[in-house]
Structure formats: structure tokens, C-alpha cells
Amino acid sequence: MWFSLPALLAGLALPGVHAAALSRSDIQTVFSGAQWSSAGTIVSFPGSDSFTNATERWSVFHQPTYAASVSPATEADVAKAVTLATSHRIPFLATGGRHGYTTTLGELHNGLAIDLGQLNTVNIDKSTGVMTIGGAVRFSDIYNPVFEAGYEIQTGTCSCPGMVGVTLGGGVGPWAGVHGLDIDALLSLRVVTANGTVIDVSDNSNPDLFWAMRGAGANFGVVTSATYQLQPLVNDGQIWVAEAILTPDLFSNYFKLVETYDGGNLKPEMAIIQAGVYDDAAGFVIAVTWSYLGPEDKANEFFKPLLDLNPIVLGIQNYQWNNVIQSVSGGSDAQRCIDGAINSIYTIDAKNFSAATYETAYAELGAFYEAHPEARGSTIQISIFPNQAALAVPDDRTAYPWRETKAYIDLIFTWTGTNQSLEKTTDALGRQWRSTFAATSGYPGLAAYVNSAHGDESLESRYGANKLPRLAALKKTWDPNNVFRFNNKLPTKYP
Ligand SMILES: Cc1cc2nc3c(=O)[nH]c(=O)nc-3n(C[C@H](O)[C@H](O)[C@H](O)COP(=O)(O)OP(=O)(O)OC[C@H]3O[C@@H](n4cnc5c(N)ncnc54)[C@H](O)[C@@H]3O)c2cc1C
Ligand SMILES: *[C@@H]1O[C@H](CO)[C@@H](O)[C@H](O)[C@H]1NC(C)=O
Ligand SMILES: *[C@@H]1O[C@H](CO)[C@@H](O)[C@H](O)[C@H]1NC(C)=O
Ligand SMILES: *[C@@H]1O[C@H](CO)[C@@H](O)[C@H](O)[C@H]1NC(C)=O
Ligand SMILES: *[C@@H]1O[C@H](CO)[C@@H](O)[C@H](O)[C@H]1NC(C)=O
Numbered sequence: 216m217w218f219s220l221p222a223l224l225a226g227l228a229l230p231g232v233h234a235a236a237l238s239r240s241d242i243q244t245v246f247s248g249a250q251w252s253s254a255g256t257i258v259s260f261p262g263s264d265s266f267t268n269a270t271e272r273w274s275v276f277h278q279p280t281y282a283a284s285v286s287p288a289t290e291a292d293v294a295k296a297v298t299l300a301t302s303h304r305i306p307f308l309a310t311g312g313r314h315g316y317t318t319t320l321g322e323l324h325n326g327l328a329i330d331l332g333q334l335n336t337v338n339i340d341k342s343t344g345v346m347t348i349g350g351a352v353r354f355s356d357i358y359n360p361v362f363e364a365g366y367e368i369q370t371g372t373c374s375c376p377g378m379v380g381v382t383l384g385g386g387v388g389p390w391a392g393v394h395g396l397d398i399d400a401l402l403s404l405r406v407v408t409a410n411g412t413v414i415d416v417s418d419n420s421n422p423d424l425f426w427a428m429r430g431a432g433a434n435f436g437v438v439t440s441a442t443y444q445l446q447p448l449v450n451d452g453q454i455w456v457a458e459a460i461l462t463p464d465l466f467s468n469y470f471k472l473v474e475t476y477d478g479g480n481l482k483p484e485m486a487i488i489q490a491g492v493y494d495d496a497a498g499f500v501i502a503v504t505w506s507y508l509g510p511e512d513k514a515n516e517f518f519k520p521l522l523d524l525n526p527i528v529l530g531i532q533n534y535q536w537n538n539v540i541q542s543v544s545g546g547s548d549a550q551r552c553i554d555g556a557i558n559s560i561y562t563i564d565a566k567n568f569s570a571a572t573y574e575t576a577y578a579e580l581g582a583f584y585e586a587h588p589e590a591r592g593s594t595i596q597i598s599i600f601p602n603q604a605a606l607a608v609p610d611d612r613t614a615y616p617w618r619e620t621k622a623y624i625d626l627i628f629t630w631t632g633t634n635q636s637l638e639k640t641t642d643a644l645g646r647q648w649r650s651t652f653a654a655t656s657g658y659p660g661l662a663a664y665v666n667s668a669h670g671d672e673s674l675e676s677r678y679g680a681n682k683l684p685r686l687a688a689l690k691k692t693w694d695p696n697n698v699f700r701f702n703n704k705l706p707t708k709y710p
Contacts, residue, residue, distance in 0.1 A: 237303060239325060242282040245303050246327070251295065255288030255333065269330035273314040273375070274558035276634055277321030277670075279701065284328035290405065290413060290439040293350075296329045297437060298411035301698050308701050309437040311351040311377025315702060316558050318670035323701045334439055339364045344445040345402065350379050350438045354540070362452060362537035366445035369394040372488070372598065374540050375552035379441050383432025384666030385615045387623060390508040392483025392601030393449055398429035398615055399608050400443045406436035409694040413439070427689045430614030431665065431678060433702035434686075435693050452536035455514030456506040456543055459526035463499060466577055470570035472520055476599065477568040481621060484508040485517060487599040491580045493591035499581040504543060556592075558629050559638065561645040562667035565622040567657030573597065576648055583644065590630035590637055595648070598623045614686055616679025617662050624652050625667060645669070665703050674706070683709045 237245070246258045259266040260283055269284040282305075287293045293309075300307040306326035334349030337357055341364045348357065355374035361367060371381055371388035378386075378397070386397020394400075403417035406424070416425045416436075428435050461469050473487060489503045505521055507514035511533070518531060534542055541548045580595050587593075605618045626648050628641040653661040661676040663669075668677050678686060687709035690697070695707060 237305060239282040242305055242325070242327065245299055245305065246283045246285055249295065249299060252291040253288040256292045257286040259284050269332065270328045271313065271554050273554050274316040275555055276316065276557045276559050277318035279308055279320045279323035280325060281328045282325050284330050286330040286333050288333045293329065293331070293437055293439055294407045294411050294413055296327070297407050300327050301409065301411070311380040312353050312375060314376040315380060316560055317668050317703055319703055320701050329437065339445070341365070344447070345442060346445050347440055347442045348378060349440055352378050354378055358537040361445060362535070365448055367394070367448055367452060367536050368400055368443060368445050369397045370540060372540065373551055374548050379438050381666060382441060383428060383438070385430055385664060387600060387664065389486030389506060389600055390484060391605055392485070392603040393508055394446065395604030395608065396615065398613050399605065400445070401429060402442045402444055404428060404441050405439045407439060408436045409696065409698045423689055424693060427614050427686055430616065431686055431705060434690060434699050434705045436699065448536065450509050453533050454506055454508050454536060454539050455511060455533050456504060456539070457518040457521060457531045458529040458544060459503050459521065460529065461501040461503060461526045463581065465524055465526060466501060467574055468524055469501070470573040472524065473573070473599070474568045474570040481599065481601045483601050483603045485601055488596065490594045490596040491577055492594065493584045499584055501577065502544070556629055557634055558627060559641055559645065560667060561626040561649045561669045562663050563624040563649055563652040563656055564617045564620040564658065564662040564664055565624060565652065565656035566619045567655060568599070568622055569655035572652060572655045576651060579648070587630070587637065589632055590628060592629045594627050596625045596627060614682050616682050617664060620662065623664060623667070668703055670703060677703050678705065
């Protein structure tokens with residue numbers, strides 16, 4: 216039987232010696248014939264509903280393809296799936312929320328999906344505020360339990376991504392001045408490593424790996440569970456939000472206003488998000504969401520200059536922490552979370568704000584909407600998140616390289632038609648806009664948050680030149696054959 220093939224064989228494999236790739240049916244035999252520790256572990260194959268359930272992704276652009284999927288019910292079966300895959304040299308990807316969109320994922324062909332979806336528990340110790348979640352828990356799974364226990368934590372801007380997947384790259388989001396990054400709340404991980412062993416990873420146990428997995432985590436193992444320190448509720452969990460629509464005549468003054476928050480003017484409680492939108496009735500507009508994690512009078516002070524521009528105000532109201540992401544913008548989160556669309560994304564991290572750059576880029580977005588009606592769901596989204604709490608953590612504590620970032624700029628291209636129909640056009644535009652934004656970002660070159668990266672950036676842009684020597688050395692120790700290579704792969708030697 217295939218399952219009896221000892222894992223030892225994997226250890227004997229010499230890097231650089233390639234066995235012929237297994238056929239689709241050979242791969243299926245490996246997993247259908249395996250003895251799992253739990254009867255709840257599900258193996259499925261393309262064409263079945265359970266396979267679709269286990270593999271469908273938020274973006275289908277350059278998505279991985281699989282011959283089989285395993286949905287382990289236990290940590291032991293995660294380890295078993297990893298060992299089976301590596302010993303047969305079957306390429307694999309472990310998935311949590313399946314919201315990753317980096318195009319390097321598309322380098323996985325005819326492999327194994329290790330769907331962690333059954334590892335979905337959320338446990339909170341109310342007295343200490345320590346939370347442990349399974350490897351595939353989504354943000355939507357934690358809002359209520361965390362709030363009801365009297366706490367909050369960084370959750371980013373959407374309810375649907377996997378919290379562990381987000382954390383492994385850093386974990387950024389609004390009110391980061393108060394909450395910081397998800398990696399900074401992380402206490403420990405349970406990790407299945409490349410050789411199939413299960414280990415604890417924290418400041419006290421394998422601290423080098425803990426350093427690497429906070430920023431470059433997708434390269435080092437499969438996380439079966441993650442433990443975080445929650446923060447007590449801030450402002451009783453009440454967040455004030457002003458939402459408005461800007462017509463093109465206001466863009467210039469609006470961006471000049473945004474620029475005034477550069478320097479020391481962006482307070483920890485603030486967040487400013489703007490996105491270009493093509494509306495069938497109104498045409499090209501910018502939707503803006505300003506929010507404040509604090510009392511109403513302070514929030515109104517913050518909102519005043521925005522309201523003085525006389526935009527179309529959609530509302531000013533307060534939301535409770537556990538509902539805010541799913542309720543703001545008329546509940547647009549549900550729409551942003553729909554699976555199965557083409558999404559080709561480019562990203563730029565910035566320390567500085569530049570009204571002139573924003574104005575130019577949004578004007579070009581308007582022209583793009585005119586030229587490509589089939590791509591009017593595309594957007595440029597600029598998320599301005601303060602960084603005081605992130606900067607309070609010394610840079611060398613984690614592998615995450617971009618703690619100085621205050622603006623996350625995402626160029627999101629989506630279209631109807633085939634994957635290929637607008638790929639060339641949007642690739643040229645995406646790279647051009649990316650260079651333009653990078654030039655005024657305040658970073659010397661392109662800085663790209665790895666979880667939002669397109670996948671074509673230099674290693675230095677994704678991981679930071681000062682982090683790469685140590686990351687490469689750890690990659691060599693923990694994953695010498697680079698089995699975790701489909702998400703912006705690290706080298707085992709640098710430079
Ligand atoms: C709609 C949307 C909103 C987003 N908003 C934010 C945001 O506000 N803040 C932010 O920081 N990012 C945000 N992101 C980006 C997000 O961080 C990445 O897409 C992230 O990789 C998603 O993780 P996932 O588990 O959902 O995806 P998956 O595609 O399942 O995984 C992505 C990568 O992480 C790895 N991975 C996932 N889970 C595990 C695990 N348990 N163990 C080991 N490896 C794992 C996978 O192997 C893969 O390489 C957003 C993305 C989308 C699509
Ligand atoms: C698909 O997933 C849903 C929800 O996760 C579940 O209720 C359903 O039973 C699954 N279907 C199959 C065929 O696995
Ligand atoms: C895009 O390609 C993926 C496979 O790579 C496929 O699953 C998806 O259906 C394609 N989408 C379109 C619209 O062609
Ligand atoms: C970024 O801002 C700093 C401080 O305001 C300034 O000195 C620097 O010139 C700016 N860099 C760019 C590229 O605009
Ligand atoms: C797995 O890899 C780690 C890191 O190289 C090593 O310490 C450990 O001994 C290995 N375990 C086995 C069973 O090979």
C-alpha cells in the first residue's frame with residue numbers, strides 16, 4: 216500500500232534529483248489509500264462537491280490546480296498529509312481562508328490541497344484574554360466570541376480571510392495605531408514542519424522560527440493552531456464612522472486634505488480608506504470611509520475637515536467592534552467576500568502621503584473605466600492606517616519588514632471574460648502605477664506587503680533586504696527542499 220512508504224525516503228531524496236511527476240490518478244491513489252488517524256478526515260477529488268467546497272478560492276486568477284484535496288480533522292492527519300505529499304514529491308498547498316491572491320500560487324499544478332477548514336475552533340480564556348484558534352478560522356468566526364469576552368484585536372478590513380493566513384504575513388488593518396499588527400498579538404503557533412514533525416513555536420520554543428513565521432510564515436510550515444493575546448475593549452468597543460462619496464471636482468482638495476495627515480498628524484485612533492468606484496448612475500466617484508476608535512466629540516473633530524468639503528455624506532454613525540466590518544458601507548463586506556472572481560492585484564506600502572500622486576493615479580483610473588467597461592469593478596484602494604503600536608515593537612523582533620508603513624495602496628483589477636482577456640493591459644498599467652506610487656512612498660524602492668504582493672516583485676521588495684540573509688538561513692534549516700514554495704518563495708541562500 217502507498218501509505219506504508221516510509222517518510223524516511225523523503226529524507227534520502229537529494230535536492231536536485233528529480234523523480235518523474237506522478238500522474239493525477241497515482242496522486243489520487245496515494246491519498247485514497249491512506250490510513251488516517253480520524254474518520255473525519257475527508258479526501259476528495261475534482262468533480263465532486265466536497266472538492267469544490269475544499270478548494271474554491273476568492274480569486275481564480277493564476278490559482279493553483281489540484282489532483283486531490285485532503286481536509287484533515289486532526290493535527291496528526293495534517294502531519295500525515297504533509298508526509299505523504301513530501302515522500303511522493305507531490306507539490307501541495309495548505310489553505311486557510313483561501314483568500315491569498317499572489318500569482319505565485321498559480322505555479323502549483325496538479326498538486327494536493329491540504330484544506331485546514333475542519334480546524335475551525337475558537338477558544339478564549341476570559342480571565343487572561345488569551346485566544347487559541349484553528350488554522351483556518353476566519354475573522355468572521357472571532358468577532359462575537361472576542362467581543363463577548365470583553366476584548367478586541369486587529370482584524371483587518373474584511374470578514375472572510377483566514378486569520379492565520381493573514382497573520383503569517385503580518386496582519387494589518389484599521390486603528391493599527393491602537394491594535395498594532397496581528398503578529399504582535401501572537402503568542403505561539405503549533406506547526407507541522409517540512410519533515411512532518413509537529414512543534415511549538417514561540418519566544419521560548421524554536422524562537423528563530425517564531426521570528427521568521429511572523430512576516431514570512433507561509434514559507435515555513437503548516438499552522439494547525441495559533442494563540443494570541445487579546446486587548447481589552449477600547450472606548451467600550453464603539454467606533455465612529457463617516458462615509459462619503461466624492462465626485463471628481465472634489466478629488467484634488469480631498470487629497471490635499473489627506474496629505475495633511477502626513478507627519479505626526481495621524482492619531483492612533485484614526486483610519487482613512489478611499490477607493491475609486493464606477494457607479495452606473497454617478498459614473499466615476501471615490502468612496503471614502505473615515506473612522507475613529509474613540510469618543511464622539513473627538514470623532515466629530517476628526518471628520519470636520521472632510522465634511523467641510525461638502526461631499527455626499529452617506530452617514531455618520533457608531534458601530535460596535537464585533538459588527539463594524541460587516542456593517543459599514545451598507546454591508547459591502549459580503550460583496551467583497553464573494554469567491555470565484557478574477558482579481559489581479561498590485562500593492563505598494565508607503566510611509567509618506569502624496570496628494571499629487573493620488574490625483575494622477577485616480578485620473579488614470581477614470582480613463583481606464585471609460586476604456587474598459589468590462590473592468591469597472593476594478594479599483595485603486597488607499598488604506599491609511601496609523602502605525603504607532605506597530606512601531607513600538609522593535610524591528611528586529613520579527614521578520615515583518617515594513618513597520619513604518621502608514622498607507623497601503625492596492626491596485627485591484629477585476630474583469631469579466633476570460634482570465635487572459637485583460638491580463639496584458641492591466642499588467643502594464645499595474646506595473647506603471649506601482650512605480651508611480653513607489654516613487655513618492657518615502658521608501659527608497661518598492662515596498663510590498665507580502666500578503667498583498669502580486670508575486671513579480673523583487674525578493675527585497677517583498678521581504679526587505681535586511682531580513683533576507685536570516686530568512687534564507689532559516690529556510691535552509693527548516694525547509695531545505697522548499698516544499699513550502701508556492702507563496703512568494705524564499706531562497707535557501709542569500710545573497
Ligand atoms: C477581501 C480581502 C481582504 C483582505 N484584507 C486584508 C487586511 O485587512 N489585512 C491584511 O493584512 N490582509 C488582508 N488581505 C490579504 C490577506 O492577508 C491574504 O490574502 C492572506 O494570505 C489570506 O489568508 P487565507 O488563509 O485567507 O488564504 P489562503 O489562500 O488559504 O492562504 C494564503 C497563504 O497562506 C498560507 N496559509 C493560510 N493558512 C495557513 C495555515 N494555517 N498554516 C500555514 N499556512 C497557511 C497558505 O499556504 C497560502 O500560502 C485581504 C485579502 C482579501 C482577498
Ligand atoms: C460544503 O460545505 C458546507 C459548509 O461548509 C457544508 O454544509 C456541506 O455539507 C459541504 N458539502 C459537501 C458536499 O462537502
Ligand atoms: C480562470 O482560470 C482558472 C484556472 O486557472 C479557472 O478555474 C477559472 O474558471 C478561469 N476563469 C475564467 C473566467 O476563465
Ligand atoms: C517623505 O516625507 C519626509 C518627511 O516629510 C520627507 O523628508 C521626504 O522627502 C519624503 N519623501 C518623498 C519621496 O516624498
Ligand atoms: C525535522 O527538522 C528539524 C529542523 O531541521 C530537525 O530539528 C528535526 O530533528 C527533524 N525531525 C525529523 C524527525 O527528521
